[in-house]
Amino acid sequence: MGHGTVGYCFTDDPEKGGTGFLIGLHRCQSYKVMQRRVSEQTMDAVTGKRVSKGNPVKYNRGDLVLTDCNVTGSNYGTPTKPKFPLMALWQNVLLPEIDALVAEGGPCAGAIVVHQEDNAGPHIDKTYKDWLQGEFDRRGWKLEHQAPQVKA
Helix, strand or coil, rough: EEEEEEEEEECHHHCCCEEEEEEEECEEEEEEEEECCCCEEEECCCCCCECCCCCCEEECCCCCCECCCEECCCCCCCCCEECHHHHHHHHHHHHHHHHHCCCCCCCCCCCEEEEEEEHHHHHHHHHHHHHHHHHHHHHHCCEEEECCCCCC
């Protein structure tokens, strides 16, 4: 899964267009700690079964292996089942990038940031939602939540 963040800077009326910025494009991955030694697998020519005995070691116990994982609001998961917390992405990447865009001398200097999220599970995680709202309030930015979609 990927997470993309784009922004638009409007100098006047949004209806007249603006300048677009790619703020971040991230693959939702984390590191898993290997719990056992794992060998390369090959296909036995006679039986057609996968075999690993006698093959080179692929991972040793304790190795860190990059793996795709579920996106959460603030939960990092465990060493064997890691998760991708949006809170960490905002804290370490997105907030500093947006701060630089709107800072004095930045391409969108003085702009007020408005960010909209839907009601996906990671976005309604209380810890994440409260933390992000606090960061936006501290900067004088606006955090909008899309209304829930109601089926007719």
